[in-house]
Amino acid sequence: MASGNRPLSPHLQVYRPQITSMLSILHRMTGVGLVGGALIFTYWITSATYGPEAFDRAQSILGSWFGRLVLLGTIFAFYFHLANGIRHIAWDAGWGYEMPKLRASGVVVLVFSTSMTFLTFLAGYWAAGVI
Amino acid sequence: MEFRSPLGRARGPGSAKEGGIGQWKAERLAAIALVPLTLWFMASAVFMVGADLATFKEWAGAHGNPVLLILLTIALYHHAQMGLQVVIEDYVHHEGVVIISLVLVKLGAFFCAAYTIFSIVRLTF
Numbered sequence: 239m240a241s242g243n244r245p246l247s248p249h250l251q252v253y254r255p256q257i258t259s260m261l262s263i264l265h266r267m268t269g270v271g272l273v274g275g276a277l278i279f280t281y282w283i284t285s286a287t288y289g290p291e292a293f294d295r296a297q298s299i300l301g302s303w304f305g306r307l308v309l310l311g312t313i314f315a316f317y318f319h320l321a322n323g324i325r326h327i328a329w330d331a332g333w334g335y336e337m338p339k340l341r342a343s344g345v346v347v348l349v350f351s352t353s354m355t356f357l358t359f360l361a362g363y364w365a366a367g368v369i
Numbered sequence: 370m371e372f373r374s375p376l377g378r379a380r381g382p383g384s385a386k387e388g389g390i391g392q393w394k395a396e397r398l399a400a401i402a403l404v405p406l407t408l409w410f411m412a413s414a415v416f417m418v419g420a421d422l423a424t425f426k427e428w429a430g431a432h433g434n435p436v437l438l439i440l441l442t443i444a445l446y447h448h449a450q451m452g453l454q455v456v457i458e459d460y461v462h463h464e465g466v467v468i469i470s471l472v473l474v475k476l477g478a479f480f481c482a483a484y485t486i487f488s489i490v491r492l493t494f
Binding site: 266269270272273276277279280283284286287289290293294297301313316320323324326327330358361362363365366367 | 397400401403404407408411415416417418419420421422425426429438442445446449452453456481484485488489491492
């Protein structure tokens, strides 16, 4: 850096947690986490080119209790990052900066991502014939 | 119109440097493309729970699915490497570590995307 004394971004630990700041850092954390989701996607697709044993192994790893736990986190991260990303695009277009709208859209994002995660898992269990 | 002072330009403060607008647009373009592509993938992948290879191949090779899968792969890894770049530039302060991390992230994203696309193409034959 050219000069060492310019103001820095506020640090997470200094301020009282609010829905605005918490969703902001959650957007980053889910984004980094979803890189893992991308690698799972690649593993799943590529395993199919190595024959039935390799694909069945991938399916059983993803279907194990640990695989399902990872997928639960990944799918929540996906819906959250998707909804909050659309919130970001709306801000880029100049919409939603007023505090009541900012909080309301944050609540919408949380309700959407939680319920869509639940519905996706329900659909997955239904597709597998468990329910 | 140049709003920066000559001294400010020489020192080059600001994280965007040159070409910040292009990066900003590219981030949003990939993000917007991912909205329909990921929703389509999620809705389709749910029905692959417990599927065998034949069922999976039938889905992956059907109609426009290989094209959508390839577009998803490109947008996904493009978006992922740009997102990781922002995070690395924000939290890593050692310049050498930043450069090495960015090279690894970008080459890794290229590799994963190429490997996935190659597999998608192979699945359709």
